[in-house]
Amino acid sequence: MIPIITIEGPTGSGKSAIAMQLALELGTELISADSRQVYQKLDIGTAKPSKEEQEMVHHHLIDIIDIKETYTAGDFKNQAGKICAVLWSQKKIPIIAGGTGLYIRSLLHGLFTIPQVPIEVKQEFRELQEKNGLEFLHQYLSKIDPIAASKISVNDQQRILRALEVWKFTGTPITEHWKHQEHTSPFRALRIFISPNRSELYQRIEKRLDTMIEKGILREIEDLLHNGYDWRDPGMNAVGYREFIPYFTKLDSWQNCLIKAKQHTRNYAKRQWTWYNKCNFDLTISPDAITLSKLIDVVGHFCVDL
């Protein structure tokens, strides 16, 4: 079993800083579990660690793909898994830090394994949806996989399409894949949750977004648009970016866009919170109560059992 430490928490909770300290102390490296920091050129709005920080501690899975490419939980699971194995072979305990809950869950608890669904299959159902509507697809799903259909809302385009694609491509309903999924994990995780006070976090989010303006998020976006990137590109679907579309299409002021960006970041933090409520953490600690020595202590106990 490979030991790993996770540092999790809502956006803006300060997990990156804590993870850095711990990595330095343990002489190990960080793996980012962040669905937006994987993208190159999305720097300011994703609060990516600076060059200096990245020199101090090696950060994996940052800046690995282009904005026009998609990245999935499966990609993360595979890549992070390999990196963990390599690090542990060097006697380094991998530290995973990031707010993308699904990524960490995929790594720790696995996904049912099927190859990437080909675009043709995806396309087929998109066309079917355009012709007959979403409701039709949901009814279709209820015939081939009633359990999935009952769990998935009629309006949940993403999951309806996914369930149909998986069934079409593999010949097996998605709920069957779930049943036969492997649940053993090659990891032994020490999971640490950074839990800030709600109103304090919201204040930090406000400040963080203001800082992004100061750092030049608008220029960053402008450059991207000038360099051939488009709002429809997968990477551009990010809080702190898409809210500025009205500004760049001259429909609203950047100030109003900023207000939206703050709201959406708060909404996002809340969604993360709800997700984390169901996770089992070994240590839950508020950002201001946390100290390096306390962390080392906990990690020490963890290491004794290895």
Place this chain on the structure above:
RNA sequence: GGCGAGAUAGCUCAGCCGGUAGAGCAGAGGCCUGAAAAGCCUUGUGUCCCCAGUUCAAUUCUGGGUCUUGCCA
């Protein structure tokens, strides 16, 4: 000053021919198996600006007032 337009949920607004109101967003809570910073679900009693009139009944019609806003001067 003249001629219009508007005043309805925290915000932006819908409410045909009169029967005391409803969407989106925000807020709150929840879900989540390859788009997850995504996607989805639940949750809306507010002096319908004020006053008077018509009417069995006015947010909805009429008159007056107040405020906001557009155009012309």
